[in-house]
Amino acid sequence: MATNPASAPLIIIVRKKKRHGGHHGGAWKVAYADFVTAMMSLFIVLWLLNSSQEVRKAIGGYFQDPTGKGRQIGSGMAGSGDALQVSKSDMGQIKEKLQQAVKQAVALEKSRDHVQMTVTGEGLRIEMLETSAGLFFQSGSGEPTETGRELLATLAAELGKLPNRLMIEGHTDSTPYKGVANYSNWELSADRANAARRLMEETGLRSDQVQQVRGYADQDLRTPKTPGDASNRRISIIVKYDMLPPDPDPPAAKTIQTEPNRKAGLPRPPSPTSQQPASPLAAPNARS
Structure with a gap:
């Protein structure tokens, strides 16, 4: 039986040409960029290995705080290496x-x-x-022994290398x-703290390093x-964290008044703990 050519289905064959779009589709550009990045990272690492400790600390400070709000040198904050923030790890x-x-x-x-020694x-x-x-x-007495002098001088030689401020405290037992006469544990504790300060300033501390x-x-x-x-009975030396920011919301100061002061409407006098009396040294036969 013959087939009618007019009723036969029309078959259309489309041949697509394969083209290399943009030199293999541009994938080589991504690989090349990765290679360049890796090489740049390698050069930075090699540079850091040959840099000084101050430079490495500055770079590390930036990556720890890239916003520039930190206190490490290199974080964008004005200052130099003298304004170094000492952390708990330091x-x-x-x-x-x-x-x-x-x-x-x-x-x-x-x-x-x-x-x-305790980190607090x-x-x-x-x-x-x-x-x-x-x-x-x-x-x-407020006079150090030879052992005390040796220890204070050893500490001063190391602490004098730091930018940190110090506090020195004197304590007694009860x-x-x-x-x-007119000499108590208050005078003794203050005299010993001041004696420690004088000796340490003579053997390594800067003249402005002791804050209190x-x-x-x-x-x-x-x-x-x-x-x-x-x-x-002890001497406490506190190496303070350097450049701590002020408290944004300091608590309101409270005035504690004694009964006579309440009647007179006067504030309580300051505590003697912050005083530094210049009293004579006690006799050696008294208690320590």
């Missing part, structure tokens, strides 16, 4: 260096167990804990001071359950 390294310096001092071999919220706290016989200061000198007497006991323990 304080840990400072602690290790100080401990190593104390260990290397032959004269301090018997007193190492009486030097405690305010900085690195170094405590010189006394013994009943008087290890770092002569009994009942036993009342006897032997000299405090005498606490027995108002901040290390072992409150045993107020008469010798370890309560």
Whole structure:
């Protein structure tokens, strides 16, 4: 049977030409960009390995805080290497260096167990804990012993290298001071703190590095359950965190008034803990 050509279906064959769009579709550009980025990263790493410690710390400060709100050098904040922020991890390294310096001092071999270092919220706290016989200061006196002088000089040589400010505190136990009229634990604690400051400034500290000198007497006991323990008699040196920002919302100051002051409408006088009395040294036969 013959087929009618008019009713046969029309078959259309479309032949597409394969073309290489933009040199293989541009995929080579992505690979080349990755290669260039990798090479640039390699050159930066090689450069950093040959850079100084200050440069590496500056670069690290930027990547830790790229917004420029941090306190590390290199973060975009005005200043130089002298405005270095010491973090808790840095304080840990400072602690290790100080401990190593104390260990290397032959004269301090018997007193190492009486030097405690702790990283706290305010900085690195170094405590010189006394013994009943008087290890770092002569009994009942603000005069350092040879061991005390050696330790303070060792600490000053290391701390003087830092940009951080220091606070020096003097503490006593709760036993009342006897032997000299108008001289108490308040004067003794302040005299010992000031003696430590003077010696450390002579052996390594900058003249403006000590920010505060405090005498606490027995108002901040290390072992409150045993107020008469010798370890309560101590010198505390606090290495403060550098350049801490001010509190944006400081708490409102509260004025505590005594009963006579309330009647007169006068504020309470300042606490003697911040005073630095220039009192004569006590006799050696008094308690420490």
